Amino acid sequence: MCLAIPAKIVSIDNQRATVEVGGLTREASVVLLPDAGLGDYVLMHAGFAISLVDEDEALETIRLFEQLAGGSFLGEGPSETGLDGLSPGGTGLDGLSPAE
Amino acid sequence: MPLSFLDDFRRGDHVRALMNRLEKSAAALERPVRIMEVCGTHTMAISRHGIRQALPPNLKLISGPGCPVCVTANSDIDTFIEMALLPGVIATTFGDMLRVPGTRMGLAEARGRGARVQIVYSTLDALRLARENPESKIIFFGIGFETTAPTIAAAIAEASSSGLDNFLVLSAHKTVPRALTALCSTPELAVDAFLCPGHVTAMIGPHAYDAVVADYGLPCVIAGFEPADILQSLIMLCGQLAVGRAEVALQYTRGVRPDGNPTAMALLHQVFSPCDAEWRGLGVIPGSGLAIRDEFAAHDAARHFQVDAGYSHEPRGCLCGAILTGLKTPGECGLFGKACTPDHPVGPCMVSSEGTCAAYYLYETNDVL
Amino acid sequence: MFLFLRLEITFMVSNSNNDRRILLAHGSGGRMTQELIEEVFGTAFANPFLxxxxxxxxxxxxxxIAFTIDSHVVSPIFFPGGDIGRLSLTGTVNDLAMMGARPLYISAGFIIEEGLPFQDLQTIVSSMQQAAAExxxxxxxxxxxxxxxxxxxGIFITTSGVGSIPAGIQISASGARPGDAVIVSGTIGDHGAAIISRRGGMDFNVELTSDCAPLGGLVADMLAASSEIHALRDPTRGGVAATLNEIAAASGVDIEIGEDLIPFQGEVRAACELLGLDPLFLANEGKLVAFVAxxxxxxxxxxxxxxxxxxxACIVGSVAAAERDHCRVFARTVLGSRRILSMPSGEQLPRIC
Incomplete structure (x- = not known):
């Protein structure tokens, strides 16, 4: 429903930023994301930065994939891996992050 | 140059390992399950990466109503076309909208008949047009869900504060949680779980789906848009289904904050208020639209032009509503492949090139679904 | 007569400002037409025939003899890596080359909107001549x-051309055979990305450059290396996806490509991600797809x-006998599954979903 891709803020002046994607740069508005700063990765949608990309979370997810691809998961049960995101406590958003 | 935070989520070794794991997770299910991918961008990604074809046989993905252009009603398109045909008007909208049919014609055809229709990438481009053409009225066709609506709200707020009176918006925006609960309340709904849209959720926050879980007991996983994201999300859904649990879980941790984007939502609510909205193929869903508030009436094209396309009616005989809820298949629709084809689409499932009907038509039943 | 005089005066005044424009009178067939032909076209294209x-x-x-025609209406008329002049010349040359022909002679029709800066026309004609020399x-x-x-x-240019097909060369869109390798000559989507990024509101600070280039020389080298080149096509409008579908239908075969085998420039990929475009649907103006034993x-x-x-250049896929009574093109995805690669529908536009 909505295409948005990660872009890096390479300059910022008030509500206008220049963002970089794969060597291309473009103007973007950060009016919807006032906390965004130089060097941050943001999700770009229709010329606006709409969300910060959490680099730590991204790397954590990638690490999880690498472990899986490398076959280093010992347990066969899904909940032992963290991959299925099932929260041990059982309810709601406490278990939001599969990396936790 | 690698694309940061995209390439790692498309790597062949990652997605193949995830698919292996998904096969194991699906094997633990007691019965076949149907998972609805709500979002049109998910539908596109699933198709582009060949995910549907590679799924274990007891897992079925069905496409939901989450393509904003596809669910735009004829009446809204007709109104916009009538406005675009007025003298001194430059009609602007996103490229996605050009193919979507109205009662008599779509925007591409209206352009052929003299309407000034300009495709923009962003409302910022439409604002620039308004500044550069003070003698013209620039009407932006506001379509999209909560991801896009705040960007239109930002443009309206900017036009209002800078006195850019020739910038107007025809709002046909729609909101996701209302549509989801409306879907869930369909008695015959044949869906076991939802793959929820990551970018809408980046705005509205994960708690927006609490009602789906609490009231209907359907698992929800908020997913990113790369193949590894989608596969991991399906593993997470299988995990919930296997143990009979239903909760809102977040796969797209890098893109979604626990409270969404409060700044964007505040701006959305400052400019828009909820209203009833007509969805192509689904009918009117109460409270699922966004109307421009009185304070910004000067930028509301609906109030300014008072255009009434009296001839508007929704396509007759179209079963998209039942197809979107998984109750019918395209082959059961009398229009399918006859009055309704990818080049002359009638309902939303054919309008979107990756919609259920278009996929059936292009890829044939046996290959895909 | 009066009208003519008025135009003449405008011309003189404009001229003194070094801001000469093409006027209706330049197309009247009279003296100004003669001047235009001599000053612009005759000078640039000078050769014994002309x-x-x-x-x-x-x-x-x-x-x-191979004989073809191609009309060019590109907007904008100037773009990074070329202009409508270069494009109109290479378009027809490449169509001839795709038949295995050696391109020889070109004719060109110019439809000019009054008001086009004289300097623009000169630039366009001179890059056309430059491409002709290449x-x-x-x-x-x-x-x-x-x-x-x-x-x-601004300006529309139609070119037609003739080329001579060497004895023994039998290349046709209907020539692809099961077992053939599918080769693309380089990175995909460069021209389309350059054009779309240049249209209103799409400006990127780094320029994407069109690949616009004449391919006759490349084809000659290929023909010298093998007599088993069965089909050639330049993937212009509709991109590689359209070309593969056209060849599959004309030859009565299925084609499968590997998505990870297609070469892309990083910036083109980034532009496609940003604008929601599929590079396989974007036009190329200096690339070819070859079907070779x-x-x-x-x-x-x-x-x-x-x-x-x-x-x-790289091998991106292969040809197989048609599985059904109609021919299909498949893309092998990163998952190892295959999806149908369909013909693009309508123009490629930036999308948000």
Missing amino acids: DRMDDAASLDLTGR ADVEVVAGDTKVVERGAAD QADAARVLDAMRRHPLGAD
Whole structure:
């Protein structure tokens, strides 16, 4: 429903930023994301930065994939891996992050 | 140059390992399950990466109503076309909208008949047009869900504060949680779980789906848009289904904050208020639209032009509503492949090139679904 | 007469400002037309055939002839990596080359909107001549019309061309056979991305450059390396996806490509991600897709890579017998599953979902 891709803020002046994607740069508005700063990765949608990309979370997810691809998961049960995101406590958003 | 935070989520070794794991997770299910991918961008990604074809046989993905252009009603398109045909008007909208049919014609055809229709990438481009053409009225066709609506709200707020009176918006925006609960309340709904849209959720926050879980007991996983994201999300859904649990879980941790984007939502609510909205193929869903508030009436094209396309009616005989809820298949629709084809689409499932009907038509039943 | 006089005066005034514009009178067939032809076209394209200023060029041709035509209406008319002049020349040269023909002679028709800066026309014609020199062809006939403002978008150029097909060459869109290797000559989508990024509101700070180039030389090198080149096509409008579908239908075969085998420039990929476009649907103006017998594929690839316009050539897929009564193109995805690669529908536009 909505295409948005990660872009890096390479300059910022008030509500206008220049963002970089794969060597291309473009103007973007950060009016919807006032906390965004130089060097941050943001999700770009229709010329606006709409969300910060959490680099730590991204790397954590990638690490999880690498472990899986490398076959280093010992347990066969899904909940032992963290991959299925099932929260041990059982309810709601406490278990939001599969990396936790 | 690698694309940061995209390439790692498309790597062949990652997605193949995830698919292996998904096969194991699906094997633990007691019965076949149907998972609805709500979002049109998910539908596109699933198709582009060949995910549907590679799924274990007891897992079925069905496409939901989450393509904003596809669910735009004829009446809204007709109104916009009538406005675009007025003298001194430059009609602007996103490229996605050009193919979507109205009662008599779509925007591409209206352009052929003299309407000034300009495709923009962003409302910022439409604002620039308004500044550069003070003698013209620039009407932006506001379509999209909560991801896009705040960007239109930002443009309206900017036009209002800078006195850019020739910038107007025809709002046909729609909101996701209302549509989801409306879907869930369909008695015959044949869906076991939802793959929820990551970018809408980046705005509205994960708690927006609490009602789906609490009231209907359907698992929800908020997913990113790369193949590894989608596969991991399906593993997470299988995990919930296997143990009979239903909760809102977040796969797209890098893109979604626990409270969404409060700044964007505040701006959305400052400019828009909820209203009833007509969805192509689904009918009117109460409270699922966004109307421009009185304070910004000067930028509301609906109030300014008072255009009434009296001839508007929704396509007759179209079963998209039942197809979107998984109750019918395209082959059961009398229009399918006859009055309704990818080049002359009638309902939303054919309008979107990756919609259920278009996929059936292009890829044939046996290959895909 | 009065009208003529007025235009003449405008012309003189504009001239003194070094801001000369093309006027309706330049297409009237009168003295100003003559001046335009001599000053712009005659100078740029000077060659023995054109210099005679006959009603038609008189050419010596023997053997089998390839003959084609192509109209160009690109907007914007100037873009990074080329302009409508270069494009109009290479478009026709490449169509001839895709038949295995050696491109020889070109004719060109110019429809100019009044008001086009004289300097723009000169630039366009001069880059056309530059491309003709690269392609080793001559522009031997031409025509110019000027239309009222609004009746054209700056300038439209139609070119037609002839080339000679060497004996024994039998290349056709219907020639692809099961077992053939599918080769692309370089990175995909460069021209389309350059054009779309140049349209209103899409400006990127880094320029994407069109690949616009004449391919006659590359094809000659390929033909020298193998006599088992079955089909060639330049993937212009509709991109590689359209070309593969056209060849599959014409040849009665299925085609499968590997998505990870397709070469893309990083910036083109980034632009496609940003704008929601599929590079396989974007136009190319200096690339070709070749269908070559598997046994000769390595040799042809080697010959291509030694040519500057084929340096990034690679094998991207293969041809198979049609599985059904209609022909299909498949893309093998990163998951190892295959999806149908369909013809693009309508124009490629930036999308948000």
